[in-house]
Amino acid sequence: MGRQDPSLKASYLEPQRKSRGSLIADVMALIKLRQTTLLVLSMYAAFILGGGLNRPLTDHLAVLLLGYASISAVTAINMYLDRDIDALMPRTSNRPLASGRLDSRAVLIVSSLLYTASLVLASIYINMYYSIAILIGFVFDIIAYTIMLKRRTPLSIVAGAVAGGAPSLGGWAAATGVIDVNALLLSLLVVVWVPAHIWFLATYYKDDYRKAAVPMLPVVADPNVTAMGIGLGALIMGYIVVGLWLNGVIGIIPLAYGLFAALHIFVMAVNYSFTHGDAAYARKAFKFSNMHLGVLYLFMVLEKLLHSC
Numbered sequence: 001m002g003r004q005d006p007s008l009k010a011s012y013l014e015p016q017r018k019s020r021g022s023l024i025a026d027v028m029a030l031i032k033l034r035q036t037t038l039l040v041l042s043m044y045a046a047f048i049l050g051g052g053l054n055r056p057l058t059d060h061l062a063v064l065l066l067g068y069a070s071i072s073a074v075t076a077i078n079m080y081l082d083r084d085i086d087a088l089m090p091r092t093s094n095r096p097l098a099s100g101r102l103d104s105r106a107v108l109i110v111s112s113l114l115y116t117a118s119l120v121l122a123s124i125y126i127n128m129y130y131s132i133a134i135l136i137g138f139v140f141d142i143i144a145y146t147i148m149l150k151r152r153t154p155l156s157i158v159a160g161a162v163a164g165g166a167p168s169l170g171g172w173a174a175a176t177g178v179i180d181v182n183a184l185l186l187s188l189l190v191v192v193w194v195p196a197h198i199w200f201l202a203t204y205y206k207d208d209y210r211k212a213a214v215p216m217l218p219v220v221a222d223p224n225v226t227a228m229g230i231g232l233g234a235l236i237m238g239y240i241v242v243g244l245w246l247n248g249v250i251g252i253i254p255l256a257y258g259l260f261a262a263l264h265i266f267v268m269a270v271n272y273s274f275t276h277g278d279a280a281y282a283r284k285a286f287k288f289s290n291m292h293l294g295v296l297y298l299f300m301v302l303e304k305l306l307h308s309c
Ligand code: HEM
Pocket: 034, 035, 036, 038, 039, 042, 091, 156, 157, 158, 159, 160, 161, 163, 164, 165, 190, 194, 197, 198, 201, 287, 290, 293
């Protein structure tokens, strides 16, 4: 495991403090609700694009509920495994496990049971490929990213990105019964968006990651190297939305917005390079990159809804 800064007291070793804030707020923090919601949106968008609109309401609910359950469970397991380094970073030190407000053993048991139940229920009520997508999410986020790579190499985000692309595979499979080239394109859209997402953020929190000895690229490399990775991801995003449009998966509105978003992320990568990785600029770019992915999915779903009217 990566060397940690001994000067910082790991608060999670302290006796459990009185629970501050409500249990609901702690659970929302434990499952990283905003991140999990965008991940579920990516899954649901793939479901709708795959033809799920006309499926019975119970199918929509199964995709959404099992998406939230499985992604929340995996996120909570990640938080259990990272509670030591989370306690060292100001950004994460107030999290329920890092601060000792929630019992880590109980969280591990509940989230493991929730994940297992999601896997079984998905294979019964949706299909095997949806379950395979959930399994990919677990293997790449927990085993490859969190346990094997995050504390050792900047390449960890490659594994995390595959995990982030897994919900799209599941959503498409839930509608079509298969994982085909269009499912892979939708999954790849998330994968190539991740560098902008995490490297802009990691630039702003560089000191945190340095304290916890987590080698995110902005901590260990020249800003131009980071900018190149983000820029290449933006370029490939552009190719992917054109590919989805040529395959008839998305229409002209998501295509136009997707190209605009890819261009904007590329321009932000160039500005990041020009400002030598300015932290304040990177934080704004992080917020824009999140907005772009969410708006793109909303345009994809809304366009399908409008075409069905
Ligand atoms: C290697 C993959 C990823 C890494 C390392 C990563 C890391 C992070 C980090 C460190 C935060 C800040 C959390 C906090 O401070 O509490 C965050 C927030 C977030 N992530 Fe990710 N993430 C990854 C993949 C994804 C994916 C695939 C999605 C969605 C498709 C996503 C959506 C979000 C959202 C919506 C937020 C909240 C942003 C906000 O607070 O404004 N992330 N992520």
